[in-house]
Amino acid sequence: MSRVSAFKLFVCCENCLKESVRRIDVPDHPDAPADIDELMESSLLQRQRFVCQQCESAIGTITGAGVVYDDEEEEADQEELEPIYF
Numbered sequence: 001m002s003r004v005s006a007f008k009l010f011v012c013c014e015n016c017l018k019e020s021v022r023r024i025d026v027p028d029h030p031d032a033p034a035d036i037d038e039l040m041e042s043s044l045l046q047r048q049r050f051v052c053q054q055c056e057s058a059i060g061t062i063t064g065a066g067v068v069y070d071d072e073e074e075e076a077d078q079e080e081l082e083p084i085y086f
Contacts, residue, residue, distance in 0.1 A: 003070045004032070007039055010064035011050060015057035023068070024048065036065045 009022045024044065026032045033039040050060040 004034055004067055005070045006068040007033075007036070008066040008068060009048075009062050010066075011060040012063050013052040013055065013057050014059040014061060016052060016055040018052060018054045019063070020053065022048070022050075036067060039065065 004026050006023050006025045009024060010019065011022055012019050024039075026044075033042045033044060039045065045062075049058075051058055052060065
């Protein structure tokens with residue numbers, strides 16, 4: 001299996017409901033998340049900040065996530081997630 005190089009988070013603004021996509025690059029570290037479940041449990045998400053580009057609200061909901069592997073240009077299929085507010 002290829003190494004995960006990044007995750008794509010699908011985020012919905014709580015104020016204007018605009019959807020956006022955010023790419024989170026995975027650090028080259030032995031404890032780096034290798035799949036979406038590990039990403040949800042990791043501290044990598046805690047360090048992320050969201051500001052809507054449309055209305056500048058700081059509250060967003062993660063509605064899905066995808067994985068980008070080293071040898072792929074685009075992410076794998078989007079996985080639906082329970083809402084996570086940040």
